[in-house]
Amino acid sequence: MSVENAPVVDVDEAAIPVEKKMYYRFESNDKKEFRVSELAIQQSETLNRLVEAMGYTSEDVENKPAIAIENIDGKTLKLVFQWCEHHKGEAIPVDDGSVPKIVEIPEFDAKLMDIDNGLLFKLIWAADYLNIVQLLNVSCKKVANMAQGKTPAQLRRVYLLPSDEEDEAAKRAAQEAQDPRAREVEEEFEERKRQGGNSFF
Amino acid sequence: MPDITMLNILEKCSYKSVLTLRKVCHSLRTFVDDACFKTDLDNICITIGPNGFSVTCQNPKPWINGTGVAKDWTSNDLKVLLKMVQNSKLSSFSVNTNPDSVRGLDDLEEILRNQTRPLQTERFRMGGSKVLKILPYLDSNTLKKIYIRPTNDRDAYQNLDEIENVMELEQFKHAVRLHIGYFFLVRADLRKFFHFQRVFMRLYETSLEELVALKEVSMLTMLCRKKSAFSGFRGPMGKSLVPKKHHDPITKKLVPTRLVSYIKVCWSYMGPCFPHLGPCFPAWNQSFHHGTSDLLLLLQPTWKTSVWMAVTWMKIILHNCSVHHSIILVIHSSAGGGFFNIEIFTFFKISQATYC
Numbered sequence: 142m143s144v145e146n147a148p149v150v151d152v153d154e155a156a157i158p159v160e161k162k163m164y165y166r167f168e169s170n171d172k173k174e175f176r177v178s179e180l181a182i183q184q185s186e187t188l189n190r191l192v193e194a195m196g197y198t199s200e201d202v203e204n205k206p207a208i209a210i211e212n213i214d215g216k217t218l219k220l221v222f223q224w225c226e227h228h229k230g231e232a233i234p235v236d237d238g239s240v241p242k243i244v245e246i247p248e249f250d251a252k253l254m255d256i257d258n259g260l261l262f263k264l265i266w267a268a269d270y271l272n273i274v275q276l277l278n279v280s281c282k283k284v285a286n287m288a289q290g291k292t293p294a295q296l297r298r299v300y301l302l303p304s305d306e307e308d309e310a311a312k313r314a315a316q317e318a319q320d321p322r323a324r325e326v327e328e329e330f331e332e333r334k335r336q337g338g339n340s341f342f
Numbered sequence: 343m344p345d346i347t348m349l350n351i352l353e354k355c356s357y358k359s360v361l362t363l364r365k366v367c368h369s370l371r372t373f374v375d376d377a378c379f380k381t382d383l384d385n386i387c388i389t390i391g392p393n394g395f396s397v398t399c400q401n402p403k404p405w406i407n408g409t410g411v412a413k414d415w416t417s418n419d420l421k422v423l424l425k426m427v428q429n430s431k432l433s434s435f436s437v438n439t440n441p442d443s444v445r446g447l448d449d450l451e452e453i454l455r456n457q458t459r460p461l462q463t464e465r466f467r468m469g470g471s472k473v474l475k476i477l478p479y480l481d482s483n484t485l486k487k488i489y490i491r492p493t494n495d496r497d498a499y500q501n502l503d504e505i506e507n508v509m510e511l512e513q514f515k516h517a518v519r520l521h522i523g524y525f526f527l528v529r530a531d532l533r534k535f536f537h538f539q540r541v542f543m544r545l546y547e548t549s550l551e552e553l554v555a556l557k558e559v560s561m562l563t564m565l566c567r568k569k570s571a572f573s574g575f576r577g578p579m580g581k582s583l584v585p586k587k588h589h590d591p592i593t594k595k596l597v598p599t600r601l602v603s604y605i606k607v608c609w610s611y612m613g614p615c616f617p618h619l620g621p622c623f624p625a626w627n628q629s630f631h632h633g634t635s636d637l638l639l640l641l642q643p644t645w646k647t648s649v650w651m652a653v654t655w656m657k658i659i660l661h662n663c664s665v666h667h668s669i670i671l672v673i674h675s676s677a678g679g680g681f682f683n684i685e686i687f688t689f690f691k692i693s694q695a696t697y698c
Contacts, residue, residue, distance in 0.1 A: 244354060262343070269347050277350060285354035293365040305368050 163199055165192055166207035167222075173215030174207050181225035184233065186272035213270065217263040224253055224276050234274055244282040254283050258301065349379045357383045357399060358410055360426060375422070380430045387436040387467075388420065390446035395420050402433075417449040428457050431484060435463035439470030439493060447475050454479035466513075469493050471503045471526070482512035491523030502526040509534050 163179040167188075182188045191208065195201075210218060227249050246254075254261060261280065268277040287299050297304055303311065343351075352360055352374065360381060364371045385400040397420065399410040412419070439447050447470075454461060460481040467489040468476060477488070492500050505528055508514055515537065522528055522543035535541045 265343070265347055269344055277347070278354075281347065281350040282354045284351050285356075285359065288355055288359040288363060291359075291362065293362055296362060296366050300366070302366055302370065304366075308367060308369070 163197075163202065165197070165202055167218065168207040168209045169213055169215040169218040170209075170211050171215045173218070175218060175222050177222050177225065178229060181222065181229040184225045184228055184231070184273050184275070185221075186233075186274075188271055210271075213267045214263070216260065217267050220253060220256070220260070220264055221267050221271065221273065221276065224250065225273065227253075228275065231275070234278065244278045246279050246282055246286075250276075250279045251283075254280060258299075345373075345377075348373060349377055352377060352379045353381070356401065357381045357426065361422070364422065375425065378429050381426055383427050383430055384432060385434045385436075386423070386427065386432060387434075387438070388450065389438040389469075390440045390443045390450065392440065392443055395446065395450075397423065399423070417446075417453060420450065421453045424453055424457060424461065428459055428461065430462070432461070432463040434465040434467065435461060435480070436467040437469065437476050439468075439472060441470075441493060447472055451475040451479070465489065467491075471500065473502075473508050474504050477508060477513050478511055480513055482516045485513050485517055487519040487521075488514070488517050489521045490526065491521075492525045500526055502528050505530050 164176045165179065165182060165188075167175045167177060169175070179192075182192055195208070197205070213221070254264065256264070261283065265277065265280045265284070268280055288296055291299060296302070352363075355363065360374060364374045382401040383399055384402045385398075387398040389396040389398075391414075393414045395415040395417070397410075397412045397415055399412075437447075437450065454476065457479065460479055462481040462484040464484060465487045466477065466480055466485055469491055470493045471490075473490055490502065502508075502522060509530060514520075518539045520535065520538050520541045520543065526544065528543050535543070
């Protein structure tokens with residue numbers, strides 16, 4: 142995908158000062174390209190260190206290939222960069238050991254995370270991988286809120302977790318791979334997982 | 343999901359959710375049990391009953407999140423809960439024992455002993471005399487306030503078991519407040535309680551040397567006085583119990599409370615009512631409170647009144663009461679304002695032989 146056609150993350154042009162700001166280009170594992178401001182990148186410790194180490198100039202950013210993020214897909218990366226752009230310039234929370242960690246989910250974040258469980262799982266994974274502390278906090282809080290007031294059976298459905306019986310059945314099936322019936326059980330379980338997407342735990 | 347992320351999620355779950363998550367599957371149960379994470383649990387009250395443990399839990403906002411109540415818990419259930427909070431700091435940890443369920447207390451002691459780290463709580467409340475079963479397993483650096491009360495305060499005065507051993511504990515030495523319920527009789531050296539900022543207890547007997555030492559401590563406290571002698575007196579809802587203006591005990595003039603710079607010393611007398619003694623205290627601010635069986639006479643001299651002068655009053659009282667009546671002497675010295683707020687609140691008994 143060319144730079145011109147890249148899905149540029151929403152940026153408030155009016156808010157950009159007159160002096161030239163640096164925008165980095167990143168590419169997801171499915172070859173989608175994003176332009177992200179330098180300030181937004183600071184929310185991610187991993188990316189911030191990476192661009193610092195690369196020492197790109199404005200010309201380098203345009204002339205050299207986009208920085209590849211191999212293990213995050215475009216859909217997830219778009220959410221990540223949208224979050225970073227919205228929260229650019231904000232202080233990065235430091236874990237001061239306060240108990241309990243009080244995390245409020247802002248309205249923007251709540252709307253951003255109004256997504257299916259599979260994508261939310263990928264978002265958490267990406268926030269962890271890119272070391273975006275506050276995004277990880279709010280997304281984990283969202284998952285924690287999903288458990289509020291639920292029974293174990295409901296939690297299994299919410300988090301797409303197998304019960305102990307299903308777990309044991311899967312293990313038996315693995316052990317008795319030659320047994321056609323056991324294989325059926327395993328296939329049935331795998332099918333359920335496929336339908337449900339990723340599980341949280 | 344990486345373990346760090348899992349921990350992040352668990353730390354943001356309410357304690358109720360974590361307990362439910364444990365029941366979802368084996369792998370999650372194992373993870374929760376092995377993980378070191380902080381919970382939002384703030385207050386735990388364990389009542390040992392004949393059929394197991396009753397547990398009441400609260401987080402810092404019980405008016406929003408409610409109170410968790412569980413009945414007939416086994417020691418295994420309790421173990422899970424206490425293991426979960428071993429990385430958290432509680433505001434309050436209460437244990438109510440039952441004389442008929444000694445085994446329950448032993449089980450609780452066993453659980454606390456096997457914790458990887460001492461339970462961190464700012465306040466410890468014990469219903470019962472077996473303090474040594476619990477107190478040694480609390481974190482001495484976190485514990486600030488100790489409250490001990492009898493399981494049954496309808497009976498006659500009870501002895502507080504093994505108080506000498508309790509006094510040797512680091513938890514006791516580091517705490518700043520101690521409240522031992524009125525129906526417990528403490529047989530110990532008063533001087534070992536001087537490190538507390540505030541003490542409430544009933545001593546069986548005190549020697550003259552101990553009283554002299556107490557006087558010295560009280561005088562030292564008075565030297566630390568600041569503008570307001572009343573700061574720190576708070577009633578329900580944090581409302582100050584101190585009026586903006588009050589009558590000076592000596593001049594009888596209405597003065598703003600903030601400008602008062604004296605220490606309040608209260609001498610309380612518990613015994614039968616002596617109406618004829620009333621005229622003996624014309625210059626004293628007197629008030630009467632009906633207790634369970636006795637009458638409390640509260641005297642509030644100013645700090646300028648020497649301790650020995652108050653002892654003279656005590657002699658008068660003792661002279662008028664029968665041999666069998668005990669005297670409770672209360673000294674309440676308070677210096678507040680600024681960064682100083684030192685209080686000594688000591689109840690002790692004077693045997694008649696000492697002063698008559």
